Amino acid sequence: MGGSAAGSRRRLSDSEGQRAAQEPREPREPRPPPPDRQGAHWKNAMGFWLLGLCNNFSYVVMLSAAHDILSHKRASGNQSHVDPDPVPTPHNNSSRFDCNSVSTAAVLLADILPTLVIKLLAPLGLHLLPYSPRVLFSGICAAGSFILVAFSHSVVTSLCGVVLASISSGLGEVTFLSLTAFYPRAVISWWSSGTGGAGLLGALSYLGLTQVGLSPQHTLLSMLGIPALLLASYFLLLTSPGPQDPGGEEEAERAARQPLMSSEAPEAPEWKPDSSPSLSLQEKWTVFKGLQCYIIPLVLVYFAEYFINQGLFELLFFRNTSLSHAQQYRWYQMLYQAGVFASRSSLRCFRIQFTWALALLQCFNLVFLLVDIWLSFLPSIYIVFLIVLYEGLLGGAAYVNTFHNIALETSDEHREFAMATACVSDTLGISLSGLLALPLHDFLCRLS
Template sequence: MEHSLRNWIGLFLLGSINNLPYVIVTSAAKTIADSVALGYLRLFPSKCVNAWSSGTGMAGVLGSAIYIIFGCSIGESNDKSQLKTLTKYAFLLTLPAVAVYLIAYFVIIKAPKTDDTFHRGDPSIQKPLNEEERSLLHGSDEGALTVESTLHRLRRCWGLVWWLSLNLCAVYLFEYVAQGCASKVRPASEYNKGCPELFAALSFCYQAGVFVSRSSVQLFQIKRVEVLSVLQFLNMVLWIFDVHYKFIPVYLLPALMIYVGLLGGASYVNIFYLLLHEDKYPEEDREFCINIVSLFITGGIVLGTALETVLFNTVLESD
């Protein structure tokens, strides 16, 4: 129980700090670190993914809150020097997180020994495959161990995870377009006013939704992740139409943006929970499968920002 709580706290801190900085070079490092850390979770009970994902959700809440706090403190001016000050102090505030990250990784988290059994959060106990089991899995003759090429392993694992990969990519694509549309769903005169400013407030609502749903897998699990993708697609269409027609009252926008975050966060945590929990993913390939799927997060973000850029420079340019 003590180790479980320590690991939970450590993974939460690791997820929070690992996802806090998110620009160019640091975002590249973050993407690699995400993939490695998610694969590392195979050493823990599957529900520990809830701690990691909850931490990543908290990072979004903290990041958007920092900008709101500093934005309110410097007033409503559009002075570029003040914006530069806001950015500088926001990033300086994250520097101490490096120390917390190292403490979480090296001190708090205690991974099971490599020869320990793997417990996936259910009554069954799974042990690492022995040589005979691996040879049978790879289809070798007479129980002899075969050496599988990297390409063959990639093809085999892709056959296991392609559906989850595409759904994770899609949900990120749709939510990033919807989130970007928040910058244009109201007339320009309604932005850069008040505290918090409209777009900053909607961004905070989105992150709050992500945090709640990424912390939900302990309470319930969703296997039909494609349902979340379809609902997020409908969300994206709604926000795109609202950019042009502006028919949604401003007081409903925060709830709708929380809903966008809820769907995106639920897709993330449930997909990685399935990868860590389901027996269909061989124990020896679980980390590799997770690495493949995590790459599609970046794919979804790239496609989402590209689609948003095209829309804002073509059919939605004058809105």
Template sequence: MSVKLHGDVEQPCNLLAFWVLGFINNIGYVIMIAGAQEIAAGGVGLVYFFDIFPALFVKLSGPYWFQLVSYRQRTIMGAIWMLLSFLVVANGKHSLWLQLLGVAFSGLQSGMMEATFLAMSSFYASPVRCLTCWSSGTGLAGVGGYAWVAILHIWGGLSFQTTLELASVFPVLYLVVFLFLLDTSKLPPARTCNYMPIPDSSQDKDAVVAVVTAENTKDKLKNELEKGEESLVFDALTMEFKAKVKFIMTLGPYIVPLTTVYLAEYTMQTGVWSAIGFPVDSKEARASFYSSAGLAYQAGVFISRSSGVLFQATRPILYLMPALQVLLLVFFTFVAATHFWYNWGLLSLCFVAGLLGGAVYVNAFTLLSRETPSSHVELALSAASVGDTVGVMLADCAGLFLQGCLYSINHLPGATISVSC
């Protein structure tokens, strides 16, 4: 892998491709979440679990097998999983477990391909610009997914089944953009599409033999050595499992902020915001605030995820933003319990929550790409992507508890779990 200069100019077609791929990659996940009540009205938590747990599994395991499957093969597999997710959920309406299987396909696709495209950015001239375009696309997917369901199903009157079947166009576009818009010549062939092994010591490093299996990779290596850059392409299959684990454990400064900010913001969404309404005892009022808060949040996410080339957070700022998100969680919980500030002005802080969440996402990955040695960036970006998914999983549990507690305080029926507070 060549050393990247973060100021390098990237081809516009590649930047557009990363943006579109980010949008399409996440829109299936959002559509499933937006239609969770259509899939399992009495068990929305099940839909969240079957969408998130497969993504967590593939992100945790991916760094240890991704090198065996080329980027092209993974993209084709992801498109197939996305198509299956829409068709299985759409045609399994008489079987909850069949629909949940379809939701699981969506989770597998979004999880594997997020890790894949984050890692893929390391092969392009400007990883920061590619990461920013990817992040911006994923940010807009939050709005796009809800809009797809609202426009076609809620306002347009189409059945949820038809809404999902029409979404089958997205996996087709996924492949078209990857195969015909993105410059995939920058990606290594299947046998060399691997992560760079991290030698356990300087002695091990000296003993490693470079394995180059493609002529273009030889040329890149030769050019880098002529420039005096230290860059060797190693065979990732020779890297020991414990060496990968050892390296991934060093990514805590990037993973922990991601986990923390997602834990806080998704706890707000799944637990706290559902217990706010004007008046709170009106189910319709609570639903209205929840949907409005979600829209304000998604708008903030899109704006901040698009800011990667305009602002690069330092580590202290990266750590400060999750702390502020936790303070917002505490604030909204206090508001839901006491009603001390109880009006639509709260939406401004929902927007701020989106800004913080999106900013941590894009800045964690762009900072990682800047601070990590070039030979390690591919593995690092893929492995660090687990942070947001872990945060969402933890938030599902915390959100259920907080919702039950706040429903109890406000004497509201209908909490998923009963908690006395």
């Protein structure tokens, strides 16, 4: 249907064709979509927002629960229990940081290493597996992660549940970012906003429910509706992708910038998910080289911010407040995710092409907070709250602008591969930060 409509628009009489060739070509103004397309646009926008929300939800909740998971203790009977507001009981009495015996970076690694493996292997052949089974498997893993951690009786079992959350999030991110190649580029903004919403809602819901007295076990079980919403959003809300409309503001911006790989794409491509053309190794390598200016800054941004989140948050402990250690950790996570949500939803307001600046600012945050942990010069936890909020703003802005820039600068036939390849950037940076945060935790916790 879309192809015949496009063909009818191209049918000109000979006289009209000659006159059009002689007259200077004027920029085409974007036309408002017809009502049926407008309805499809909003369904897809809401669909990708919900997919971003649901896909990252379990990942965020596991990081918010990291301190509780590692403080895990067995209660009487068959119930596993973690006190929502435990009294600080340092595992190392010689340390001023009130350390757990294991760094929260251990939860980070369990939550990110399976994702890293999936994203590294995805460009090699994940596209051969249809989208629907991937989405179904992702939803099942998300539900399994909540159930396994909720009924766990040991840290090891809990970490296995975290691994399931990682598989769900990693497979889902690769799948849905690749899927954006078959929809208008505006869905990238909605997807990014949804992932930011997952951070805020996930951290806030875990903080709020435990704050009012609900046990971590019942808090996790109350979140089982999220995987069901993921499946409903994909199978019931998204419309079938059609040909991309080459007009509009986004195409004008794209035409003014240098593409990552110059090649002529067929007009109004009608590629469908699960039937995209295979790229040669040479084409993949050329696209990958063009992505380096975006991959490297995003790796640095996520390395710095997750080194802070899972390596330093637990050590930024203030004894002169009414908040317990566990509550301080949950507030750090919630404020960070609030910043991420705000900046991932900001693409309509402002766009950043040079993401290197964001990487440098995030690295400065890391150094500043590391020096504070060593010297303890910040007088109030509220200053740290502001820094953590700012940290989230930088991280979210780097994410959404990176993928938006990639979408503008890749040709249609390369966009699916480019999205799947670039999404390894944040995961690689997070994995490196977790590996380095573990020995740093042990070193600092031995300090008197």
